[in-house]
Every structure is written in C-alpha cells, then in structure tokens.
Amino acid sequence: MLNLDEFFDFLYKLQVKTKGCKEIGLDSALHRILYEDIICKYNVPRFDNSAMDGYALRIGHKSYVIKDSIFAGNKVKINLKNNEAVKIMTGARIPKGAQAVIQKELTTLKDNNLFLDSTPQLNQSIKLKGEDFKKGEILLKKGALIDAQSIGILASQGIDKVKVAKKVKIIIFGSGNEIARLDSKLNENQIYDINSYFLKSILSPLNCSIKYGGILDDNVDSISKSLQKALKKYDIVITSGGVSVGDKDYIHKVLEKIDAKILVDSINIKPGRPMIFSNKDSKFILSLPGNPIGAFFHCMFCMSILIQKMSLSKDLYFKEINAINKTDFFVTNKTSHIVLGNFENGYFSAYNNAKYQGAQIAPLMKSNSLAIFNNKDMVKKDSIIKIILYKPEFFDRIKNIFN
Secondary structure (H helix, E strand, C coil), X not given: CEEHHHHHHHHHHCCCCCCCEEEEEHHHCCCCEECCCEECCCCECCCCEECCCEEEECCCCCEEEEEEEECCCCCCCCECCCCEEEEECCCCECCECCCEEEEHHHEEEECCEEEECCCCCCCCCEECCCCCECCCCEEEXXXXXXXXXXXXXXXXXXXXXEEEECCEEEEEEEECCCEECXXXXXXXXXXXXXXXXXXXXXXXXXXXEEEEEEEXXXXXXXXXXXXXXXXXXXXXXXXXXXXXXXCCCCHHHHHHHCCCEEEEECEEEECCCCCEEEEECCEEEEEECCCHHHHHHHHHHHHHHHHHHHCCCCCCCCCCEEEEECCCEECCCCCEEEEEXXXXXXXXXXXXXXXXXXXXXXHHHCCCEEEEEECCCEECCCCEEEEEECCCCCCCCCCCCCC
C-alpha cells in the first residue's frame, strides 16, 4: 500500500508508451494535444494598422489637411507629409509618414481641415507589425492543450491542419451481479451502473475515446476473457468494484490469471483505499472501488495523469487554488482524507461538515471542489487550505465579476 504522495510520485515517474500522432483539420483540433511546435511564419499583425477609426497623421502639428480615406483591405500608396492626414478605419494599413492615429472625438473638422483638441503620442492607436507575435518565435509548444485561444493563433498563421496526439483508447466495465445496465429492469437487490457512466463523463474532456463495456459477471473465467479481449484493442481498461477482500471480489485472481503485473495495490486514502493499478505489456488496468467517491477520485487523478502522459501533454496535474476554510471539521489521522465541499467567494465549506460515506452519491453531486488532507485530525475555521475545483458553474445572472 502506498501513501497518496508516494502514488503521485510513482505516476510521475511511470514510463508509458505514447500514442503517436495524426494530422487533423483545425476545425476538429479543439481540446486535442499538440504534437509539434508551432513556429510563427508571419508577423502578427502583418503590417502596421489602425487600432480605431480616426485620423492618421504626423505628430507635432495642430492642424492638418485631409488627403484621403483608407479602409481596411485597401492598398495604400499615400506618403504623408507635414500637416497632412488621412481618415482611417480600424484595421486599415497605416500609410507611410503617419506616426499616430487620433480618434475623431478629439478633433474638429472644418471644411477639409482637421484641428486637434489634444496632442497625440508617437504610435498612439497604432497596432505595430509583429506586436503580438514575431516571425520565428514559438507560438505553441508540443504537448500544449489546444484551446480556443490556440485555435485563433493557428488561424492567424493560415494553418488549417495540425498534428495532434492520437487519442488514448479506454474501455470501462462495471462489475458485480448487483449492478444493472441502465436499459434493464432492476430486481429488488440491484442498483444501476452509476460508476461507469459517471467515470466516462469525468474522462471525456481529456484526450481519449471511451467505450462502455457493460457489466462483468462475478466469475473469474468470464472476467478474465473479457479483460484479455479488451487489452487487445484498448490502451486502458477500467473496472469498477470487486477490488476489496470480500469472497466475491475477483479482481486479484483475474489479474493473476491473465498474467498482469500489479504495480500498486491499494492507497492509504479515505475514501478509496481499495484500488489496484496494473499493467500487461504496454497496456494498463485500473481496478477501482465500487464506492462512487473513491472511484471518482482515482479516476480523476490517476487516469488524467496517465492519459496526459500517454498523449505527451506538458500539463499533468489539476491546478490547485487557495481557499479559506469556513468551519471547523474533523478528518481521519494516519491517512490522506478527501473532503468534498463547495467553494464560493473565497471560502471552502466541507459537505455536511465532512461527515458522509464513500458510497454516497449526493456529496459528489452537491459539491464543486475537493480538498486533500494528510495526517491531520482537525481542520480549523479560517485556516488557508488548498482545494481543486472540479465542476464549472454558471449562474442566471452576473455575480461579482466586476472589480
């Protein structure tokens, strides 16, 4: 059994086989992992242009004669002299000789003569060539997540195809005779397969494709055949349930039968201690506890790190933020303790004062963040703690976004 910090260190050092790359269209690249450095081919902006509608002119004078009008996309042949100006629109190329753009509201126009109400500064309201990005610089690095901003950067370079990491192939199984598929009718001793769908949703934003494999029977031979078949096609196999020491918890026997190597056998954490992480050849098997909170935590952390590593992502871990603890609550000593709660206005409120069971679903659904405590007895009110947000929130009106 590993402590949680030892487990994270193990994952960080774990050698994995990467998935390679494929070239896809830019319109399909959102949320994929970049597989190459992107070098700036063109300055952005590509030429000096106006940041607003106004007048382009040489500085140092109070009055000017308007020579012409320039619109975005126009070819510009004008060379401004002293006391000459042009009317210019946002995005239009700055003519030769112009040193600033002054907005219309700061001028007075009489006939064709322009009079300034204020003195413009050099390069005022001009977007200079290469101001955003210069030719030759690295715009995006290999391993970066392609987000909406990245799409904009790639488009600025005329890139319509990009190399990305291939998706990690994952299959998720539920296990146990007490678990039923969603399309089946429950008997009085069954529950629906919550974990498989829940875990699939957690992993879906990552660089992976996920298949639901159904429910595994409580039978060593049957489970072994299902896992062996899955390992031929998928990079990672996830099972939920069947990893504790009960008489019908078969996973240890199955792993031995299929000749898988157990890398980690349980983690000193509450909830979620029973967990097995194993591999066969270059494939991985994650055997999770049946309780939703433990399964959620291990899937969120272990699988996200593993998927990111297999995708050559440079970002492996969830970002933590500081929060003020709202009330005193007790946690389990001599272990790492996951506490679910809600973060709002800088404060973290532990769900039900950290009193709930790992098999409950409500704490996960009614919380938006979690905190992990190592070897503590009590977390005091107003103490500064580190938390991880796992649920984006939207509201029906604007709340506290203005400074």
